[in-house]
Amino acid sequence: MSRYELRFSGAGGQGLITAGIIMAKAASIYEGKEAVQSQSYGPEARGGASKSEVIISEGPIDYPKVTKCDALLAMTQEACNKYSDDLKEGGILLYDTDLVSKLPEGNYKRVGFNIINTAKNEVGREIVANIVALGAMVALTGQISKENAEKAVLSSVPEAFLELNKKAFNMGYEKALAAQK
Amino acid sequence: MAKKVAFLQGNEAAAQGALYAGCKFFAGYPITPSTEVAEVMSVELPKIGGKFIQMEDEIGAMAALLGGALGGAKALTSTSGPGLSLKQELIGYGCIAEIPCVIINVMRGGPSTGMPTGPSQSDIMSAKWGTHGDHPAICLVPASVQELFEETVRAFNLAEKYRTPVMVMPDEIVGHMRERVVFPEPGELEVIDRAAPTVEPAQYKPYDTSFGDVPPLAAFGSGYKFHVTGLNKLPDGFPTTKAEYVQAEEERQVRKVEGNADDIMKWEEYKCDDAEIIIVAFGSTSRSARFAVDQAREQGIKAGLFRLITFWPFPEKRILELSKKVKAFITPEMNLGMATGVVKAAVEGNAPVLGIFRVDGEPINPGQILDKMKEVK
Amino acid sequence: MAYDYEKFIRPGKLPHIWCPGCGHGIVMKGLIRAIDACGLKKENTAIVSGIGCASRLPGYMDCCTLHTAHGRAAAFATGVKMSRPEMDVILVGGDGDGTAIGGNHFIHACRRNINMTYIILNNKIYGMTGGQFSPATPTGDKASTTPYGNPDPAFDIAKLAIGAGATFVARGTAFHANQIDKLIAEAIQHKGFSVVEILDDCPTTYGRRNKFKSVIEMMNHLKDIAVPVKAAEKMSPEQLKGKVLTGVLYKEDKPEYCEQYAKVIERAQAAK
Numbered sequence: 001m002s003r004y005e006l007r008f009s010g011a012g013g014q015g016l017i018t019a020g021i022i023m024a025k026a027a028s029i030y031e032g033k034e035a036v037q038s039q040s041y042g043p044e045a046r047g048g049a050s051k052s053e054v055i056i057s058e059g060p061i062d063y064p065k066v067t068k069c070d071a072l073l074a075m076t077q078e079a080c081n082k083y084s085d086d087l088k089e090g091g092i093l094l095y096d097t098d099l100v101s102k103l104p105e106g107n108y109k110r111v112g113f114n115i116i117n118t119a120k121n122e123v124g125r126e127i128v129a130n131i132v133a134l135g136a137m138v139a140l141t142g143q144i145s146k147e148n149a150e151k152a153v154l155s156s157v158p159e160a161f162l163e164l165n166k167k168a169f170n171m172g173y174e175k176a177l178a179a180q181k
Numbered sequence: 182m183a184k185k186v187a188f189l190q191g192n193e194a195a196a197q198g199a200l201y202a203g204c205k206f207f208a209g210y211p212i213t214p215s216t217e218v219a220e221v222m223s224v225e226l227p228k229i230g231g232k233f234i235q236m237e238d239e240i241g242a243m244a245a246l247l248g249g250a251l252g253g254a255k256a257l258t259s260t261s262g263p264g265l266s267l268k269q270e271l272i273g274y275g276c277i278a279e280i281p282c283v284i285i286n287v288m289r290g291g292p293s294t295g296m297p298t299g300p301s302q303s304d305i306m307s308a309k310w311g312t313h314g315d316h317p318a319i320c321l322v323p324a325s326v327q328e329l330f331e332e333t334v335r336a337f338n339l340a341e342k343y344r345t346p347v348m349v350m351p352d353e354i355v356g357h358m359r360e361r362v363v364f365p366e367p368g369e370l371e372v373i374d375r376a377a378p379t380v381e382p383a384q385y386k387p388y389d390t391s392f393g394d395v396p397p398l399a400a401f402g403s404g405y406k407f408h409v410t411g412l413n414k415l416p417d418g419f420p421t422t423k424a425e426y427v428q429a430e431e432e433r434q435v436r437k438v439e440g441n442a443d444d445i446m447k448w449e450e451y452k453c454d455d456a457e458i459i460i461v462a463f464g465s466t467s468r469s470a471r472f473a474v475d476q477a478r479e480q481g482i483k484a485g486l487f488r489l490i491t492f493w494p495f496p497e498k499r500i501l502e503l504s505k506k507v508k509a510f511i512t513p514e515m516n517l518g519m520a521t522g523v524v525k526a527a528v529e530g531n532a533p534v535l536g537i538f539r540v541d542g543e544p545i546n547p548g549q550i551l552d553k554m555k556e557v558k
Numbered sequence: 559m560a561y562d563y564e565k566f567i568r569p570g571k572l573p574h575i576w577c578p579g580c581g582h583g584i585v586m587k588g589l590i591r592a593i594d595a596c597g598l599k600k601e602n603t604a605i606v607s608g609i610g611c612a613s614r615l616p617g618y619m620d621c622c623t624l625h626t627a628h629g630r631a632a633a634f635a636t637g638v639k640m641s642r643p644e645m646d647v648i649l650v651g652g653d654g655d656g657t658a659i660g661g662n663h664f665i666h667a668c669r670r671n672i673n674m675t676y677i678i679l680n681n682k683i684y685g686m687t688g689g690q691f692s693p694a695t696p697t698g699d700k701a702s703t704t705p706y707g708n709p710d711p712a713f714d715i716a717k718l719a720i721g722a723g724a725t726f727v728a729r730g731t732a733f734h735a736n737q738i739d740k741l742i743a744e745a746i747q748h749k750g751f752s753v754v755e756i757l758d759d760c761p762t763t764y765g766r767r768n769k770f771k772s773v774i775e776m777m778n779h780l781k782d783i784a785v786p787v788k789a790a791e792k793m794s795p796e797q798l799k800g801k802v803l804t805g806v807l808y809k810e811d812k813p814e815y816c817e818q819y820a821k822v823i824e825r826a827q828a829a830k
Contacts, residue, residue, distance in 0.1 A: 206637075206640070206641055208637060208640075224826075227819075227822050227823040227825075227826035227827070228823075228826045228827055228830050230823055230827075232640045232641065232819065234636065234637075234640055234819075236633060236636070236666070237633075237662050237663060237665075237666035238662055240630065240633070240663075241630070241633035241636075241662065241663050241666070242633075244626065244627070244630040244633030244634045244636075244637065244663070245633050245634065245636050245637030245640070246637060247626075247634060247637060248606075248624070248633070248634040248635060248636065248637020248638040248639075248640075248641065249637040249638070249640060249641040250637075250641075251624065251637075251638060251641075252637070252638050252640075252641025252642040252645075253641065253642070254641045256637075256641075270627055271627055271630065274626065274627050382601065400642075401604055401622040401624075401638055401641075401642060401645065402601075402602060402604070402622065402642035402644065402645045404601050405601065405622075406600055406601045406620060406621055406622055406623075407622065407623075408568075408616070408617055408623045408624075408625065409623070409624045409625065410617070410624075410625035411625065411626065411627050412625070419571070419617065420617070420625075
């Protein structure tokens, strides 16, 4: 079965829900695969740990939630603690090295770089940290092509911020490839 | 030309389905987790000259909905648990006065405020018995974003065809998850409009059963004068307490739905042909069940899924047929046994019905269903 | 020649259900004369009510009539009006229906200033259920559920309407029968949400519990307490004690709801 399960987690307000939606949209609309996105709602979505889950598959997707996580993004230590339990053996954990210091035990691939700092100082706006993270997840998971993911990003953000988001996406993509070596 | 494709949230797709069906009127009140339906309607309706009104409360929204529908519009409201409870008296009004309208109720945990953002499937009995008195009930329980779009179109069709309120009840997971939606072209899905009167205004009676169990409904302001009441009524719409009329009218109101159940009911049988264990499920839970059925088959367990798309009317005859050849039914649901009771009644003791109940705000996962299958001897 | 009320009455629907001495019939006649004077078309007029004695009124009228659930007339009517802005929409109901169970819909209909006319027949009591106190029952009065005197203060319904944003508010009484049609006609012609409160105390369930010996005495009481707004201007606070102002109490021009929504449609279509 080709089912691939991703979880974007962090603090409410970091834009991770949006990152998950763009990932799923890229797979579903541009890559021609099946994809489902869901998320945790409510008070926890405004501060505290928050998550957005994406399932990508070659065929129809039945259960819409993560069963065994293939790739986890953790943008805070709290999210990392709360959402890493079901990380698959051999799966991927992408994390922000400035915010996550304690990683869970287990046999999986760890990739970290300073995601928020990259957005703030190298792209120029902290607000696009989610897109930096998305670029990194696209690079690490290999579920959708870079080109299709970029199309999904550009069709999801306001016109005035196309260049900014493009830069953020590419920066995240490159940094993740560099960091995993 | 390629069809329009979008990556939509369930609630957004429900609103788009309503627009496809020709909805021109929305009255609502904000409530989690259904508010996105109202938000989309507030954007889209004025663009096509339709009307959106946010009312002062849930009851007012239901009242305005019925008023708008009597004005001739295809009318929609959206709500969730507490709002559904508040709307119930007027849902009964819609049933007895026979006013077509659609209610999208996105199921969250209850009772009372319960768990506003947590998924649940515990309103299905409210859909049938929430309002007092005998009345018809149509309740659709889609399981995907595309199906939520299509079932919302069908809800309008059923409301208009049978002149009665229709409920669409996605659970919170289906209402809030996002999937690809392929928009049908105009004309691709059937769109039904209510039957207009064929008699002159002077001869018109709003409940004239010489036209059958579903008499034509004129619109206020269309040249027809008539009376509408929530009291038991005569064919001309005026109140009566005469036993023979009250009995006949109550029976007709229920019969027009129950007697047409074959037209209304919809379900899907997945790998049921040779199944020894059949999971009866709906909404997001049916997706877990399908996953579990596939896993079970890989392990040599002959499992199948009976997926309800219509909850009311309930396909009890088909369940009874299946009950004669299976070892057991499993009924996973996000409540404490509502569908399980209905299935038990339908199987008439032919097979055990094993429930899996979850009300903690978490979905029922495939593993739980698979474990239950292994309990079947 | 006597005025022909029959032309607006549904054939075969009389006699009405109201008790001898009830003022509701007087109000219905005033409404008929007002509708006639305003030139409203029967098939284009919706008369909407809730539940209660007054709410049976629409059934007698030969128009599009909607007898809704208890308290919900204003909300149903809002839906009808939004759906069919070209219709004339008139609401009729009692004090309990309109300001207790329907209080929320009432104040919000006032606030929206949607172009409808709400005639509140204030008989100070829940008549149909046998005389329980309503939000309009004066403090100290007797009702079937205030056997020791009503502890509740009463609403001033006209003030409530003004405070909530209604742009035309008038008050009359069943005694001043010839004024009712003029107040209702002016209310119908006003663009916006108009409220006409008619005092017509219930003889059966209110009067007999509160020391009114006869209907005539009750009618005379209405006559005694009513003071036209103009006359009140020249009266001292002492002279106005125990009196009730009648006539047009408030009038203002404010944007009407359906017109405001038409602008929403324009903006939405311009942005398309």
